[in-house]
Amino acid sequence: MLRYTLAFIRYNDEILMINREKSPWQGAWNGVGGKLEAGETPNECVIREVREETGLKIIQPIYRGMVTWNPDEEEAQGMYVFVADIEQKDEMKTPKRTREGILDWKKETWLLSEKNFGTVPTLRYFMKDVLDIGRIRPADYHCTFSGDAVIRSEIRPLPETAAPFSF
Template sequence: MLKYTLAFLRYKGKVLMINRQKAPWQGAWNGVGGKLEPGESPKACAIREVWEETGIKLASPIFRGIVTWNLDTEPAKGMYVFIANVSPDELSDLPRATREGILAMKEVSWILAENNFGTVPTVRLFMRRVFDVEGCDPADYHCTFNGDVIEKYEIRPLPESVTI
């Protein structure tokens, strides 16, 4: 089982992102998420983490795959990725600072821009497919890093062992 979850909350052409206050990727924009607690399912973790970090209560986030990575020769690590639609009422107090970082809505086109170095680097690689619920099945979006640089990126079938 992977140790982390990540959720992207959407409204129209925008996504709720957090500018991380802590490592890893301090200062970069990312989805909202965190570490699974013992005995917690990935879906329950995504719901809890979104509530803790944003105050938004998710009813049924949609599982969209996993993002895995390995640094140099280390074993792979990863996170479960979810998306959810939110209403404008849930976003009325944005942008705002939290203990985890700054929450703000970002245009999808900004997130996906090829020369955007403001997001966690893996986000641009998988975001378009993650949001394409009708056209793309959940997958394993795998990156191999050399330090903080992505050396290789591949989209692999979701392992049968992945349960949410």
């Protein structure tokens, strides 16, 4: 079982992101998420983490797979990735400072731009597919690092039965 979850909260063509206050990837934009607690499923964790970090209550986050990585040839680490669409963003005024960093809505096109180096580096390898719920199945998006640089990425299919409630 992986130790972390990550959520991309969408409203139309914008995604709620956090500019990280702490390492790893201090100063980079990322989705909202955190560490699984004992006895918690990935689905329960992402709902709790989104509530704690943003105040938003998401009901049915959509499981989109996993992002895994090997830092400097160490054992693989990773997180379960979800997408949650909200109908109103009025309750989430941004920018908003939190203990984890600064929350703000970012245009999907800005986040996915190949010229954007302001996000966590793994996002450019998986975010587009994760957001494409209608066409792309959940997968394991794997990155291998050398220092802070991604030196290899691959998309690994997940079994048809993989879903957050089966973890």
